[in-house]
Amino acid sequence: MKWYIVKRVLWTFVVMWIALTLTFGLLVASPDTGQTKSVMSCSASGGDAQQCREQYRERQNLDKPITERYVNYVTNMATLNWGWSESRSQSVMAAISEAWPYTAQYAIPVLVVSTILGYGLGLYSAYKPYTKADYLGSFVGFFGISIPNFWFALVLIILLGTHFEFISTYYQSGIPINQGWASMANITQLLIPSFVLLTASLAWQMRYSRAQAIEQMNQEFVKVAKAKGASQWRLMIHHVFRMAAVPLTTSFVSSLLAIFWSGSVIIEQIFSIPGLGLMTFTAITEQDTTLVLATTMITVFLAIIGNLIEDVSYTILDPRIDYGDR
Amino acid sequence: MANRDTHARPSRPNTDQSTSEAHSRRRVLKALGATGVAAGVAGCLGGGSDDSAATATSEETSSPDTETLQPENIPRGGTFKVATTSTTNGLNAFRIGDGETSARVEAVMDAGFSRTGEAYEDILPLWFEDFSVSEPVDQIEITLRDNLEYGNGYGELTADDYLWNVNNLWRPDWTAFTYSHLFNVGADNTPITFEKVDKYTIRETIPEPRPFFPYNEPLGGMFPIPKALAKPYVEAEDADGLEQDEEVMRAAFNGNLGLWDLKRWSQQSVMAFERAEDYYLRKWAKRDDRVPEVMANAPYFDEYHVQYFNKASTAREALKGGEIDRVSIPSTDVPEFRDQGGIELYKNPYRSWSGYLGINHRANGWTQLRNKKVRHAMAHIYHNEFIVENILNGRAGVQNTLHPTWGPYATENLTTFSGSLDEARRLLKEGTSNDYGYSGDTFVGPDGNQVELTIVYQSGQTDDLRAAYLKKRLGKVGIKLNQETTSWPNLMSNYFKTTETAPGFSGEPGYGDENRQPSDYNRGPQDEAVSAQPWDFMLTLGFDYGPNTPAQTITNLFGTEQSFNSYGYAPDRDLAGMRDAAQTAASRDAAKAKITEMLEYLSEERPVIFEYNPYNFYAYNDSVENIPDSPANDYYVEERYSEMYFSDGASGR
Incomplete structure (x- = not known):
């Protein structure tokens, strides 16, 4: 019984990792509202849209290789550094x-x-x-x-x-x-x-x-x-x-x-x-x-x-x- | 940030603009609305279209004569609670991107001044004791009051703080400050020069006279952040750090600069403010004739709460139950509230918002709509007068161009349509290419099948009816309409943005040899960039703008290479050139001819089917006194919570 529970707990980590990876995939695939807002504000202020987009991507580390971003993402999630909520203006x-x-x-x-x-x-x-x-x-x-x-x-x-x-x-x-x-x-x-x-x-x-x-x-x-x-x-x-x-x-x-x-x-x-x-x-x-x-x-x-x-x-x-x- | 109204941005539909916004929004519009740089793509479901005909009774109210009521005799106390359905980014003066946040910041910090009329000198001076405009209009001098103090030990607010913010926060690229464009003028973005004259005085100079500069000057609507607070972030060029700083987010440095201090902020629940004990303007109410005497003891509530409701209907029930003191009322609910005891209705017919039926001129829309005759046919089919009378119950003004019926450039010389379906059929036949035509009563395309069009919108009481009306009317001229409803974010992302390359076009979309992409909403010409989802007509999304200078709004929305020409409309006149001519005219009168010309051109062109400008209604608990007379008698009337009070000095239930 104890061994069963240990195995299940270990399995929990595997499942969480799979879920994390899936959500990362969704994150990459879904539209970035932060980018939308930023580029919109910037271009409305007379900036060049393409340049604004690049600036944003650089600020958000989106210009880095996907593998590096994936490692950072999993590390952040594991260390409870879950990012900033734009809708609530708090972590x-x-x-x-x-x-x-x-x-x-x-x-x-x-x-x-x-x-x-x-x-x-x-x-x-x-x-x-x-x-x-x-x-x-x-x-x-x-x-x-x-x-x-x-x-x-x-x-x-x-x-x-x-x-x-x-x-x-x-x-x-x-x-x-x-x-x-x-x-x-x-x-x-x-x-x-x-x-x-x-x-x-x-x-x-x-x-x-x-x-x-x-x-x-x-x-x-x-x-x-x-x-x-x-x-x-x-x-x-x-x-x-x-x-x-x-x-x-x-x-x-x-x-x-x-x-x-x-x-x-x-x-x-x-x-x-x-x-x-x-x-x-x-x-x-x-x-x-x-x-x-x-x-x-x-x-x-x-x-x-x-x-x-x-x-x-x-x-x-x-x-x-x-x-x-x- | 007052400047938000000078800057185009999408926002979700909001009929329930309910915080101090009506109060502060007006202040903002008055302060800077005249820039007219397209104020915001403000979607609006019905937008507060309210009943002018039906408002002759309880909507006509008058407030006690506060001029005869001495401040010391006004009862003080209670908690004034207003309902809102909008969320906010806190009190972050560095990152104001929406009206709600702007209104909340203005609760804790006054801006430079509030405009009270069209004339340059028509202002209520707040932080600025003096606002002098040179003749010709190429220089403005502002003088700050001498008792403005930041809190938290940041010292006095002086000219140096403004200049430091201009150079280190508002202008540099790394801060991505939303309103940085306001620090330049003209098509070539010439920087405005700012000079310190003395401790409290700043001189703003532009290279050549511009009659609208006093409306556009940026400082009047800005909130300088204390240098000592922002400096570490400036040195590190850390915009995110500054944005997320607790003191900045909660405007904890506001000192005596505003009516209220933030007491508690519970996200998605309540933002509670308490009366500022040392508000700087009280002193001036006794010395400065331009400041109402009532401000000598303002505000008269102990606390002011902005209560968030996810459901507007619950907010209205809270008002009926006496638990909320002010809420926005949709046009459909006006009769119910008019007959309700214990409630006072306030009507404001002056809202600078235009509702219209958007038309997709791009390659993934029905390309026949690029022909003016077809659009004129649509203006007959989708008849704006019918909509205002029968769907909005007369609670709006009928628009035939992008300007409110009460606006300073309203003109009689506009193209109107009778709503004749016979005329619509004739125009459809003449306006479409030869392979279109009628087969019996059915309008068929090149493939011999009935023409099918699509309308997209966010479902809501008024927009559902508007879409149903279009469907019925199109059916009568033999065209089938498919209705698609979606959420506001989806409407913006998949329909209003032009994220995709048009079918049949290879290469990078963009204007000119450099493939210039003005914004995500206009990434190129109509045959190069399209939205992710195809559509022909769009409801829900409208435009909010400063009414005094519509030239920039028109250009931004319908100009060829402009930020918000998502519609893909290709005008045969140079709108940007016309705008520049208006903005550099010798005087506002001289500019009027050019602006009127633009408005008449739009009216005749009908790039979208113009419909209405709404009236707004607000319901107050009747224990609240000193609400402005209803209906408001001009655009500059404000609902000033600072001058309101409870009749018995205490809140209700």
Whole structure:
């Protein structure tokens, strides 16, 4: 098992290197907005466009051989020197470290709550299928999956923010700084964004866990446990959920990333939360290549590490799984 | 940097210009807008076209008479929050490339002066106590006030700082300063001479009189960086280092030079300013008759926040909810806000922006559009009066040339079109080559198939309607239109830039024997350089410019070898020569004849289908006082946040 983990960690470096190389290729192939801006400004000022372009390329070391640039690029990435973000006028590292707490403050609680609540409700629905409670759960689930986040968020803003003035219509980033991240004012202004994000992720977890649990409940070992007099609680948690958790775990990392890169992007745009989602979206729309690449690398890293954790957790959840001889 | 309006650059569409921009942008335009060096390719979706007819009620407002309200009686306090949908590069006076950044810098540093009218002497003096223009117009003397202080121990702002910045930052090539061209005049780029007269006085001299020089002179809009701060970067010729210096990016050296000090900047969220306690102009409000008395205690808000919204609709909801005090309103939302309680609408019909239907004259467009008759047919088909009345609901002025209807060179003698489809069909038949013609109701090309054209634009409420109108009208004359929507960066990169070599042309594109490429937007003649993607018509992208000297804008956009003639239009007259004649005329009146001639030529030529200049609307929380009378009565009216205050001295919710 230890050898397996070591191999996987080593493999992580290989995958990261491949990802780095691919992103470098994309970087070389994609249009350089910095060059565009610089040449445009320079030529608008009466300079010769070709000369302006050459000056820019020299300044940015683009005139050097591609191999040299590749080595420099990989070295910089490995040493966390990720460059300058044009869209934010700060270093990429500073941009990420400034943005991530704004996302983490609601995304992590949403992930935890949606997992606990989603799996819990899913198990309950599976335990009592085709009852009113199950139908209610199904309704909530389909509602959450079906309703578009951006629309739901706007409706809540108009209703609760503009009409009733219960909530703030936008996220005020000064509150966590002045009053603290855990202050009531900050928690209050995060309630609606979190709720919107929760509807989608909770629904998905609930429906998926319900399906998995129902499948497990028909297994022989569950019948045996039931025949031996296991309590309903023990039956559901110790036998059904534990087995259902194996396939559920496989989707955990993807759901985490989905929250970050789809839910967060929408939520942060609508509520003006200056987190990773908004940062990435702006970087893409403003063609801030260095920042896009950095966020891509983080995603790749999270996916790789997350998958490793998933694989290891299988052995804990299901003793029949063993990587000992791999 | 005030000078941004004198310099052409692409920018993304923005109907929500929402920061202090309206305030500072005007200042900028007034300070230097007259250069007219094509102010910026400012795409604009609807561009704030607003309802003149429908604005007769709550849009007509008047503010309290502040002349009778003594500064000491004006309540002070609260946080004034304005919404913006534009991001910024901070407060970097060294790298101002967009209107939003310029507006933010002007919050912490006044420029030399603000123009209040067309006459040379019509200025609100800020840093410059005096601005004297010689007769004939070949010399300007500026005198700085004697109480201008940098912060962080950089000392007094004097003539030496300006001259050092001219020689070490604004002119040298290595800094790639965006506005370096302003330090030269004329087609041959003759340098302006700057001399120190005394500690506070600088003399600017040009080799021959130019009537527009007082509008174009560069110093009035510049923000000198302290010598001690910039010197290490200058010695190392490290432009990136200076650009990324924290003190520069946050204008931390602003001292008493502006109304506000930066308190906090959270990227893509809020830029918070606090009232500058030792603002230099307060002293002059009591001594200088040209400075409004209300400035004696300005600003009247404790803090001023520019709140970023990614979605303009959320910003408008925030205003309705009382959490924001000012937001830009698109023309389509005017009726909704007019009827909304607790909100005051401010209408400004004076926006120097032209919206038009771009035409691709290059080899990857429909080459028949190079024929004037075909373009005239298009002007009938895509009828600007119909668009203004029915798509923009009358909230714009109808343009028949590249000049706002209210501009100083507006002329009646322009070519207009009736919108007749019969006339359009006739012109199409006459204007196209012999292998084009009608087969029944269908207009067919040499291959016998219906002519199919393509329009590209960024999807948006107004542009979708404009494109649909063109499609419907072209359909009626037998031409099929394909609609392509794209993002703003893609529109610029793949359609407006001429990055590719035209099919059938071998060799390096460019003008003349030296293959001169004026810019990425015009890398050569129409049969040599083309955009990456083919297109025939383009919406979304328009031009913003200083209205007082349109000659340079016209030349930049439609001149043969000019930076922004991406359209590939090949005029049969020497626009650059006409521009030079206008700019070196003996007086502005003498120049007027030449400028009018250029505008009339464009009107008749229709290199693009001119459409409209929009009106802008802004909604204020009604607890904000001293908003200018609505509608604004001339181009020089500013929304000065420095003179506004909350009726009860505190912000809303």
